[in-house]
Amino acid sequence: GAVVSQHPSRVICKSGTSVKIECRSLDFQATTMFWYRQFPKQSLMLMATSNEGSKATYEQGVEKDKFLINHASLTLSTLTVTSAHPEDSSFYICSARQGNLANQPQHFGDGTRLSIL
Amino acid sequence: GDSVTQMEGPVTLSEEAFLTINCTYTATGYPSLFWYVQYPGEGLQLLLKATKADDKGSNKGFEATYRKETTSFHLEKGSVQVSDSAVYFCALSGIDNFNKFYFGSGTKLNVKP
Numbered sequence: 273g274a275v276v277s278q279h280p281s282r283v284i285c286k287s288g289t290s291v292k293i294e295c296r297s298l299d300f301q302a303t304t305m306f307w308y309r310q311f312p313k314q315s316l317m318l319m320a321t322s323n324e325g326s327k328a329t330y331e332q333g334v335e336k337d338k339f340l341i342n343h344a345s346l347t348l349s350t351l352t353v354t355s356a357h358p359e360d361s362s363f364y365i366c367s368a369r370q371g372n373l374a375n376q377p378q379h380f381g382d383g384t385r386l387s388i389l
Numbered sequence: 390g391d392s393v394t395q396m397e398g399p400v401t402l403s404e405e406a407f408l409t410i411n412c413t414y415t416a417t418g419y420p421s422l423f424w425y426v427q428y429p430g431e432g433l434q435l436l437l438k439a440t441k442a443d444d445k446g447s448n449k450g451f452e453a454t455y456r457k458e459t460t461s462f463h464l465e466k467g468s469v470q471v472s473d474s475a476v477y478f479c480a481l482s483g484i485d486n487f488n489k490f491y492f493g494s495g496t497k498l499n500v501k502p
Contacts, residue, residue: 278432306490315478315494316433365432367490374482375421375440378490380432 273299276368278381286389287358293351293384295366301346302368306378307339310363322349356388391416391483395493398476402469402500410464410496412453412479420481422446422455422462427476427495436464436477474500 275298283291295305304323308316322328322343330336338360340352349368353360363385367378396411414422421440425433437446442457453464462479479493 276432313497315492318489321489367433369488372488374484374488375438376482376488377423377435377438379435380425382432383430385430 274370274377274379275299276302276366276379276381278366278384280384281382282385282387284387284389285356288355289388291353291356291386293353293364293366293386295349295351295368295381297347297368297370297379300368300370302349303346303371304369305343305349306367306369307341307349307351308365308367310365310383312363316365319351353386356386358388361386361388391420391481391491393479393481393491393493395477395479395496397494397496399497399499402498404471404500404502405468406500408464408466408469408473408498410477410479410498412462412464412493414460414462414479414481414491416460416481416483416491418484419457420483422453423480423482423490424451424453424462424464425478425480427478429475433478469498469500471500471502474498 277296307319319334320328320330328341343349365383367380392415423438424436426436437448439446439455445454451466476495480490
């Protein structure tokens with residue numbers, strides 16, 4: 273149980289392209305979803321927290337207009353990297369949690385490797 | 390604020406050796422604590438968790454005990470295998486609005502046959 277599917281797993285595209293990444297909870301309803309960015313050999317950096325039906329809460333330093341997050345249903349959140357540039361190349365990981373209690377784990381997708389040429 | 394400190398890696402062990410990866414935390418209140426494992430090119434998988442003081446989480450031969458007095462949650466395994474080679478992350482779930490996770494920097498484990 274508690275499977276999170278992230279798609280696509282890898283994207284290679286030209287500078288200036290907008291890229292959408294989907295995160296789906298397959299067997300549970302996710303009240304809250306999180307989007308992380310991970311640089312090589314580093315820990316996860318939380319970008320934003322999204323609750324279904326409301327605006328995402330972005331961490332300090334993360335551009336809202338650059339990284340658009342939509343959490344339209346209890347099983348789907350999307351991250352759109354708008355007008356991507358080489359510095360946006362990274363490994364993006366989503367996670368989902370069934371509720372908002374502190375003792376509930378986050379369940380992670382397999383990540384999306386984004387490469388901007 | 391809340392934070393997690395993990396021992397730096399990489400940690401290199403021979404197969405069947407004993408493993409300890411140290412994790413200490415700083416938090417207000419009583420957070421929940423987790424260990425995640427990340428294999429190359431993949432997302433994170435929940436390994437084990439503990440939600441209150443003195444709880445012991447265990448899974449696949451790994452164990453960690455929530456020590457309130459030392460604010461620690463060290464990961465241990467009695468006999469590691471080559472397949473355990475991965476990056477291990479310690480995390481705590483804060484008690485803020487969304488119960489965000491705070492991750493340690495990760496510890497890479499290399500197990501040699």
